[in-house]
Amino acid sequence: MTELVGLRAVNEELQRRGGRVLAVSVDPPSRSREVVQNRKLGFSILADESGDILRKYGLLHEGGGPGKKDVALPAHVLVARDRQILWKRQSARVQDRPNPEDLEALVRGLRLGDDSSE
Template sequence: MTPGVGDRAPEFSLPADDWSNEVSLSELNAGGPVVLFFYPGDWSSVCSDQLGFLQASLELFSQRGASVAAVSADSPWSHRAFAEQRGITFPLLSDFRGDALSEYGVQHERGFPERAYFVIDSEGVIRTRRVEDSPGEQPPLNEVLADLDEAL
């Protein structure tokens, strides 16, 4: 069953920039609320724009005590190269097998992640679940921040 607003966020532990460097939701959530983004893939123009914009806006999340992480089905090596080239400092997580995509209900019929985000409060409860109508659409930052503010 796909989790919705008010449900506990499914736990995961996914590789970041190396297969042996895993990051779990509980680790991210230990520092407070988390805004968890799902995106189709590294290197595409829309994803590059979105993740670059998030990187430039990290202070707005930090001011609210929230951390940011992003999940795609790309490999950890792709994430490392992409993050290094783009100056991304927040975790890019590899759901290579699609387990988290399936658990969060954001796996596109072609296997890649839908473009989506979840605001998860400090107790691990989903406060916002938003899936874009098209992988080419980005969630507006002001809406993401408004959803985060509402969850605090």
């Protein structure tokens, strides 16, 4: 959860290009609201409580959470127009996350005011 705080700058960089960060977890909106407000994230956390969307992405870790709860497998996906995937990365370990500076550099590589898709 602390990992989201590091994505503020990435979100600002995306906003300059008309886009944004969308975090997704199985938490209910009420839980995520606390995180968004308390941590002043500046971007949304979406709630996939049933895990249906996570399953579509191949990212539902069944019984992987505390108390054998189904949770998301941590992953990052950069999506352009027409839902084209420009870049993606799945975490190999629970504590493994991409460096926010690297993500920022990745987004800066996209053209301003365009999502760089053909």
